[in-house]
Structures are given as C-alpha cells and as structure tokens.
Amino acid sequence: MRVSAVSLNGVNIYRSYPSNRREFEESLLPYNFGKIPSLRGMPYVYPISFTSIQNSSKLRKLFEYGLPCMYSGVEMIDPKVLSRMIKNQIFFRRSDQVLGILKKYKNSITGMEANVLSIIDQRSKIKPHKTIKELLVEVEPVYRKKLYKKQAPIFHELKSEFLKLPIEYQEKFEVLMQNTEKRLYKQPIHVPFSSYEFKYKLAKIKDDVIQGDNLKSKKVINKLLKESKRLYAETNESTIDNQKRVVGLMDWILRKSVLRNNPQLKDLIEVSKARLANKETVIPFARKSFIYDLAKIIEPLEDKIFQEKLINIAQKLPTSNQDLSAYILKCATEPSDKIGYRLLWPSLASVEHIHPRSCGGLDIMANFGGATTRENSYRKSIDFTEQLKLRPNTPLYCQKYVDRLIELYHKGVFAKNKINPKYIEDFRNTILRESKGLVDVDISKMYVKPLQD
Numbered sequence: 001m002r003v004s005a006v007s008l009n010g011v012n013i014y015r016s017y018p019s020n021r022r023e024f025e026e027s028l029l030p031y032n033f034g035k036i037p038s039l040r041g042m043p044y045v046y047p048i049s050f051t052s053i054q055n056s057s058k059l060r061k062l063f064e065y066g067l068p069c070m071y072s073g074v075e076m077i078d079p080k081v082l083s084r085m086i087k088n089q090i091f092f093r094r095s096d097q098v099l100g101i102l103k104k105y106k107n108s109i110t111g112m113e114a115n116v117l118s119i120i121d122q123r124s125k126i127k128p129h130k131t132i133k134e135l136l137v138e139v140e141p142v143y144r145k146k147l148y149k150k151q152a153p154i155f156h157e158l159k160s161e162f163l164k165l166p167i168e169y170q171e172k173f174e175v176l177m178q179n180t181e182k183r184l185y186k187q188p189i190h191v192p193f194s195s196y197e198f199k200y201k202l203a204k205i206k207d208d209v210i211q212g213d214n215l216k217s218k219k220v221i222n223k224l225l226k227e228s229k230r231l232y233a234e235t236n237e238s239t240i241d242n243q244k245r246v247v248g249l250m251d252w253i254l255r256k257s258v259l260r261n262n263p264q265l266k267d268l269i270e271v272s273k274a275r276l277a278n279k280e281t282v283i284p285f286a287r288k289s290f291i292y293d294l295a296k297i298i299e300p301l302e303d304k305i306f307q308e309k310l311i312n313i314a315q316k317l318p319t320s321n322q323d324l325s326a327y328i329l330k331c332a333t334e335p336s337d338k339i340g341y342r343l344l345w346p347s348l349a350s351v352e353h354i355h356p357r358s359c360g361g362l363d364i365m366a367n368f369g370g371a372t373t374r375e376n377s378y379r380k381s382i383d384f385t386e387q388l389k390l391r392p393n394t395p396l397y398c399q400k401y402v403d404r405l406i407e408l409y410h411k412g413v414f415a416k417n418k419i420n421p422k423y424i425e426d427f428r429n430t431i432l433r434e435s436k437g438l439v440d441v442d443i444s445k446m447y448v449k450p451l452q453d
Contacts, residue, residue: 095120123139
C-alpha cells in the first residue's frame with residue numbers, strides 16, 4: 001500500500017544527508033523510505049493509490065458500505081466518494097454547502113482534521129457564503145502568530161548554538177534567519193530558480209490532477225511534464241535562456257489548455273518566471289527547506305556530533321501533522337479542493353496487508369483487511385504483534401470489522417458483488433496466525449441466520 005508515515009520519530013536527518021535539493025525532496029517521497037535512513041518517517045500526504053494492489057477489487061467494493069477500520073474502529077470513507085467530490089468541484093462551493101455534505105462523514109473525520117473542520121464550521125456560521133479556503137485565509141494571521149510563538153524559542157536556541165561556531169558559520173546562519181523572517185511574514189525574497197524544485201512541485205501537482213477523471217487534464221499535465229525535462233539541471237548564465245524558454249513555452253501551453261485556471265499550476269509558472277527574472281517573490285516558510293538549508297551550512301563541520309545536535313534542534317520546529325497552527329497555515333496556501341482532500345484523506349478506506357507485502361505478504365484476499373490511510377501509514381511494515389502494542393484495542397476493532405462483514409453477508413452484499421464469504425473466515429484465521437493467537441475474533445454469527453424484521 002502506498003501510504004506514507006504522517007509523524008516524525010525524532011530521527012537524525014544529517015547522516016547520509018542528500019547532496020542537493022532534488023535528492024532531498026525525492027527522499028521525502030514514500031517510495032524512497034529506507035533509501036536514506038536519516039529521513040525515514042518524514043511526512044508526505046499525496047498521493048495514495050487505491051487500485052494498484054492486485055486481487056483487492058473485491059474488498060474495495062465493500063468500502064462503499066461503511067466498513068470500520070480494523071485498527072481504530074473509525075467508519076472509513078470510500079475513496080470513490082472523495083474522487084466524485086473533487087470531480088464535481090464540491091469543495092469550491094460555499095462553505096455552508098460543503099459542510100452540509102461533509103456532515104454525513106463527521107464521525108469519520110478525527111484528529112487534526114476534525115479540529116480544522118470545527119474551525120471552518122464556526123467561521124461558516126458567520127460567513128456561510130465564503131469558501132473553506134477563504135475562511136482559513138481569514139483566520140491564518142491568528143494562527144501564524146501562535147505558530148511563531150512556538151518557533152521563536154527554537155530559532156533562538158539555534159542562534160545560541162551557532163555562537164559557538166566560527167564567524168563564517170554565524171554569518172551564513174544570520175542570512176538564513178533573515179530570509180526565514182521574510183518567509184514567515186510573507187515578505188518578498190530573492191530565491192534563485194531551481195529546476196529540481198520546479199520538477200518536484202510539478203510532479204506533486206500531477207498527483208492531484210490525475211485523481212480526477214478528466215482525460216484532457218491528464219494529457220495536459222503529462223505534456224507539461226515532458227516539456228519540463230528539457231530544463232537544464234543547473235541555472236547559471238549559460239543556461240538561463242534555456243530555462244526561460246522552457247518555462248515560457250509551458251506557460252503558453254497552460255494558458256491554452258483546460259488547466260489554465262488551475263491555481264497551483266498558475267502559481268508555479270508565475271513564481272518561476274519571476275525567479276528567472278531575478279525578481280523577489282513571496283515564498284512561504286517551509287520546515288523541510290529550512291532544515292535542508294541549515295544542513296548545507298553546517299555540512300563542512302568536522303564535529304558530526306554538533307551537526308546532529310543542531311539538526312535535532314531544528315527538527316523540534318512544529319509540523320503540520322503535529323500542530324494545528326502549522327496545519328492551518330499550510331491549508332491556507334492551497335486551493336479548496338486540496339484542503340478538502342487533506343481533511344478526508346486520513347479517513348479514507350485502504351487495503352491493509354495483514355502480513356506486510358514488504359515482508360513477503362501476498363496480494364490475496366486472505367491477507368487483506370480494511371484500515372484508514374492514517375492507520376495504514378502508522379503501521380508501515382511492522383509485525384502484527386508489534387502493532388498490537390501500539391494499538392491495544394485492535395482485537396476489539398477487528399471484531400467490529402468482522403461483525404460488519406457478517407452483517408453485509410446476511411444482507412446479500414457479498415452475493416450481489418460476487419464476493420466469496422470465505423473471506424470472513426480467512427480474515428479471522430490470518431489475524432489469529434499473525435497475532436500469535438492473541439486475537440481470535442468470533443465469526444459464529446456468520447452461521448446463524450438473523451431473524452427477519
């Protein structure tokens with residue numbers, strides 16, 4: 001399952017640190033977890049594939065019937081529901097209309113997302129005509145100040161530590177902090193164009209675009225990606241004309257296409273043109289970029305222990321997965337459909353390999369369970385017995401999962417979708433085996449025909 005972790009584990013980000021921004025950004029992708037040990041556990045939200053697992057189509061058919069997560073008991077949201085919402089541009093509507101639609105899934109949205117949804121709900125009662133993005137933009141300054149109160153002591157601690165280093169390191173850190181201050185307060189800043197960064201962001205936008213069913217949109221984004229490959233790796237006096245021509249052509253393609261009003265693509269192109277013209281632009285503060293830039297400053301240091309200490313201090317900066325203010329600031333920079341995606345993504349139903357695929361688990365129904373993407377992400381590939389320690393209520397929720405399956409079986413859902421009811425028994429046996437006998441769910445109700453109302 002292509003689900004990334006959504007929490008940091010206090011790991012050391014310096015060892016095997018990427019030599020350039022491209023490697024750094026790529027190392028954050030879920031497909032590269034483990035290649036760079038120092039970056040394991042770094043959060044990544046998009047995308048997630050729901051259809052790439054062989055033999056999982058039968059289980060995915062059951063997702064539309066409100067299966068509970070086998071690890072949390074939360075009623076999962078069918079990914080198809082979110083796809084339809086995005087396709088129909090539901091999240092661009094008035095906030096009161098969006099909240100009316102999401103009301104059905106109120107009990108499924110938990111954690112940070114539930115807190116953000118509550119804030120949107122409160123603001124919508126005052127300004128129902130505003131979109132969810134507009135409401136978050138309005139409250140963003142308040143949460144920006146709250147976040148800075150948490151960031152400031154960490155920046156101060158870093159500054160104190162840099163005073164122990166030679167003056168050249170202090171001067172570089174001072175420049176970094178000056179730029180950081182501008183980013184934090186949305187002041188224009190000069191940042192050289194980076195083709196690596198451009199391609200990375202374009203690839204992320206593609207992940208959002210392909211979630212929809214618009215074939216023309218997919219063709220356009222693929223054409224833009226093809227053009228981006230013509231960008232030289234380095235930006236200097238000899239390559240700047242190439243960069244300008246390629247980005248200019250991509251701008252022309254975008255303006256003539258069905259994606260001409262895509263805010264992410266428009267912003268990427270416009271900011272890139274400004275940076276290529278050596279103009280200052282407003283670039284929001286990004287924790288990942290700050291840590292990367294900090295690591296490059298201290299790279300020449302021979303004292304690796306001190307390097308690690310500095311990076312560990314920087315890693316204390318709040319993330320959007322840990323801090324409500326950071327979450328709201330990130331959402332406020334995104335279009336409404338991506339905000340909606342963020343709110344529902346953790347609660348989406350996903351296929352869980354009970355015995356992890358990376359550990360030899362097979363792509364067969366007997367090895368499949370249903371878990372929210374949040375829980376699927378948290379587990380990663382750890383042994384099921386270790387998962388029980390992290391989620392001690394798993395036996396209770398596995399029973400809840402099975403009870404729902406049995407209920408659907410008796411209602412004829414299995415027969416309607418040509419699903420072998422033996423899956424229920426196979427699930428029970430797999431869980432029993434993987435838990436070393438600790439989880440033995442009761443499936444006796446499966447053999448008792450329920451009384452008719």
